[in-house]
Amino acid sequence: MVDVVDEATEQLVVRLQTLYRARRARREAVKLANSAYLKCWDAVSGLAYYCNLRTGLSSWKKPLLLAARDSVEPSVDTNIDVKAPVEAPVESDSDPILQLSLKERQQRREESLVFKKKCEDEKRELVLRHRRKIARAMRRFEKNLLDEKSKNRQERQAKLKNDNQQLLQDLYEGKKKESVQTIREAAMRGNLDRVETLLDIGFSADAESAMGLIPLLAACQSGHLEVVRRLLSGGARVNHAHVKTGRTALMEAASRAKPPVLKELLRYGAQIHVEDEQGETVFDCMKDAANREIIERACQVWSSENAALFPTEFRQERCDQLEAAIGNEHFDMANGVSRDVNGKSLATLDVSVEQGENLPYRDPRIGDLIDPYVRVFLRSASALESTELFKSEMRLADRNPVWELCCRIPAVPSVQKELGIQVVDAKREDIAGEVTISLRSLLDQKDHKKWHVMPPTLRQQILEKKTREKPARIRVCARLTHTKSIVLTRELQQLMKTREVLVKKRRDIIQNALDIRLQQLP
Numbered sequence: 031m032v033d034v035v036d037e038a039t040e041q042l043v044v045r046l047q048t049l050y051r052a053r054r055a056r057r058e059a060v061k062l063a064n065s066a067y068l069k070c071w072d073a074v075s076g077l078a079y080y081c082n083l084r085t086g087l088s089s090w091k092k093p094l095l096l097a098a099r100d101s102v103e104p105s106v107d108t109n110i111d112v113k114a115p116v117e118a119p120v121e122s123d124s125d126p127i128l129q130l131s132l133k134e135r136q137q138r139r140e141e142s143l144v145f146k147k148k149c150e151d152e153k154r155e156l157v158l159r160h161r162r163k164i165a166r167a168m169r170r171f172e173k174n175l176l177d178e179k180s181k182n183r184q185e186r187q188a189k190l191k192n193d194n195q196q197l198l199q200d201l202y203e204g205k206k207k208e209s210v211q212t213i214r215e216a217a218m219r220g221n222l223d224r225v226e227t228l229l230d231i232g233f234s235a236d237a238e239s240a241m242g243l244i245p246l247l248a249a250c251q252s253g254h255l256e257v258v259r260r261l262l263s264g265g266a267r268v269n270h271a272h273v274k275t276g277r278t279a280l281m282e283a284a285s286r287a288k289p290p291v292l293k294e295l296l297r298y299g300a301q302i303h304v305e306d307e308q309g310e311t312v313f314d315c316m317k318d319a320a321n322r323e324i325i326e327r328a329c330q331v332w333s334s335e336n337a338a339l340f341p342t343e344f345r346q347e348r349c350d351q352l353e354a355a356i357g358n359e360h361f362d363m364a365n366g367v368s369r370d371v372n373g374k375s376l377a378t379l380d381v382s383v384e385q386g387e388n389l390p391y392r393d394p395r396i397g398d399l400i401d402p403y404v405r406v407f408l409r410s411a412s413a414l415e416s417t418e419l420f421k422s423e424m425r426l427a428d429r430n431p432v433w434e435l436c437c438r439i440p441a442v443p444s445v446q447k448e449l450g451i452q453v454v455d456a457k458r459e460d461i462a463g464e465v466t467i468s469l470r471s472l473l474d475q476k477d478h479k480k481w482h483v484m485p486p487t488l489r490q491q492i493l494e495k496k497t498r499e500k501p502a503r504i505r506v507c508a509r510l511t512h513t514k515s516i517v518l519t520r521e522l523q524q525l526m527k528t529r530e531v532l533v534k535k536r537r538d539i540i541q542n543a544l545d546i547r548l549q550q551l552p
Contacts (some may be wrong), residue, residue, distance in 0.1 A: 268299060385505050
């Protein structure tokens with residue numbers, strides 16, 4: 031028991047010595063702080079601040095070294111036995127400021143006021159010495175501040191104006207509508223009701239996005255047939271090309287297995303031979319056999335099998351004429367022409383009289399020139415009766431006139447007829463020369479353009495004692511068409527041949543380019 035008390039007493043002694051040494055060290059630090067810092071009072075606010083006598087800096091906050099002046103609560107050691115008769119040390123020291131007399135405190139206050147006045151005087155002298163620099167710096171600072179504020183204000187106003195204009199433009203063109211599905215999104219998702227609503231209120235069927243997408247392209251990419259029909263009936267351009275890729279709606283539909291959409295586009299006159307930015311056509315985009323068959327049928331001549339693919343106006347007119355002509359006409363073997371159900375001939379004769387050369391004189395003895403004009407008519411080979419006459423304009427005193435007379439003789443009754451062309455002197459109404467062309471010698475739908483020699487008349491033979499060095503001749507172009515159906519069929523066949531030649535030429539160019547690139551590969 032004695033050992034335990036001795037051990038507790040020893041710990042208490044050690045504790046007391048530690049506290050004493052800590053108190054002493056703290057008092058020394060406070061003395062050092064008091065020698066470096068001076069506590070002053072502000073005459074205006076009456077608050078105290080601390081000034082470092084060595085550096086001249088001042089602070090409203092209390093330095094950490096002066097915190098030792100505050101009252102410190104004694105710590106309790108938990109290792110000491112509670113029953114031990116230990117008395118807490120009594121705090122006998124107080125704040126040194128409180129121990130000063132009234133005279134000393136008044137003296138310190140006066141010193142702080144003198145020090146503060148000295149600092150203000152030095153600051154005022156420094157400002158007076160550098161007042162020009164300070165004024166320039168202040169003006170520069172204010173100018174930069176005002177310029178920056180003005181620039182920021184202008185940028186905000188310009189940005190706000192552009193945003194408002196762009197928003198109004200997007201709303202006007204149907205490109206943007208807050209919390210509402212656009213016509214392109216509706217077409218892509220197959221929302222037919224939404225598309226009809228937007229078209230009814232005035233939205234354009236060709237409303238283009240910033241990336242160049244239009245509703246018809248979006249509908250063809252997704253394969254929505256009803257939406258495609260509604261857009262086409264609403265005025266959408268079927269041959270509209272993408273602004274960047276150059277692809278059309280027909281290319282988008284052909285690249286996907288959507289034959290009904292492809293047929294609908296062809297019914298509205300989609301162009302087949304159109305190239306995109308890569309030089310590809312719809313033939314390069316097709317991946318489905320059914321789509322390829324539809325496109326090939328659309329490129330053929332009109333027939334009852336592919337009639338559904340030719341509903342456009344310029345094609346439909348040709349096809350209707352061809353169908354009506356084939357259904358109504360019949361061939362007259364005796365006369366060599368086709369006739370309709372009423373017996374009227376369908377053959378036509380196109381005649382063009384271009385010019386004449388070396389026409390005879392009215393009186394070769396005095397060199398009197400004639401005033402020639404041309405008249406064209408159709409007559410029978412066995413009789414002198416003729417059809418309606420076609421006359422050209424008169425040329426005054428001209429041996430080499432240019433008439434350029436073009437006329438058409440409809441309802442040619444028979445190929446047994448002859449085409450008569452006469453050159454007449456307008457002054458005396460005498461025939462200066464005549465050419466006769468048999469219709470049997472004219473091939474169907476072929477331009478027969480050549481020079482025809484006009485033999486001299488009996489009067490000319492009497493007046494002209496010598497033979498002509500250069501015969502009188504006339505340039506005539508004649509074209510006989512037996513029936514309208516042949517014209518339409520041949521025109522369509524000619525267009526088909528032209529298309530086949532162009533397609534073959536294009537394929538050869540692509541193949542040559544591929545061969546060259548393959549040869550250049552290492």
